[in-house]
Amino acid sequence: xxxxxxxxxxxxxxxxxxxxxxxxxxxxxxxxxxxxxxxxxxxxxxxxxxxxxxxxxxxxxxxxxxxxxxxxxxxxxxxxxxxxxxxxxxxxxxxxxxxxxxxxxxxxxxxxxxxxxxxxxxxxx
Ligand code: AMP
Numbered sequence: 001x002x003x004x005x006x007x008x009x010x011x012x013x014x015x016x017x018x019x020x021x022x023x024x025x026x027x028x029x030x031x032x033x034x035x036x037x038x039x040x041x042x043x044x045x046x047x048x049x050x051x052x053x054x055x056x057x058x059x060x061x062x063x064x065x066x067x068x069x070x071x072x073x074x075x076x077x078x079x080x081x082x083x084x085x086x087x088x089x090x091x092x093x094x095x096x097x098x099x100x101x102x103x104x105x106x107x108x109x110x111x112x113x114x115x116x117x118x119x120x121x122x123x124x125x
Pocket of ligand 1: 014038040041042096097107
């Protein structure tokens with residue numbers, strides 16, 4: 001069920017629980033500001049979720065409130081993870097769903113990184 005991205009941060013969301021170590025994840029990358037792990041229900045051979053460690057509901061929330069250090073770390077981590085996955089030359093896709101129309105289901109900002117096969121059109125027609 002898509003969420004309203006304007007709501008206050010919900011500390012009980014599944015990615016908050018992963019960050020607290022209450023729920024396991026298949027970790028791909030971690031630094032002071034960022035965690036990345038494999039999606040539990042992948043739709044491409046590489047399907048990684050990259051999240052900030054801070055409590056941000058969505059891209060809207062993160063872009064408005066995050067520090068320069070958090071934003072820089074997040075952007076650089078996504079690039080690094082893609083390079084380390086060997087995804088740059090064949091190509092990859094980044095996707096951040098925001099709110100109801102975006103189809104966002106987990107209310108903690110996450111960027112999907114898809115790679116490993118031709119990914120088709122950006123949206124279904
Ligand atoms: P979105 O629709 O953009 O909010 O995507 C949420 C994503 O989180 C989906 O692709 C789910 O498969 C993924 N997901 C949900 N729970 C977990 C989990 N415990 N570990 C890894 N990925 C998850």
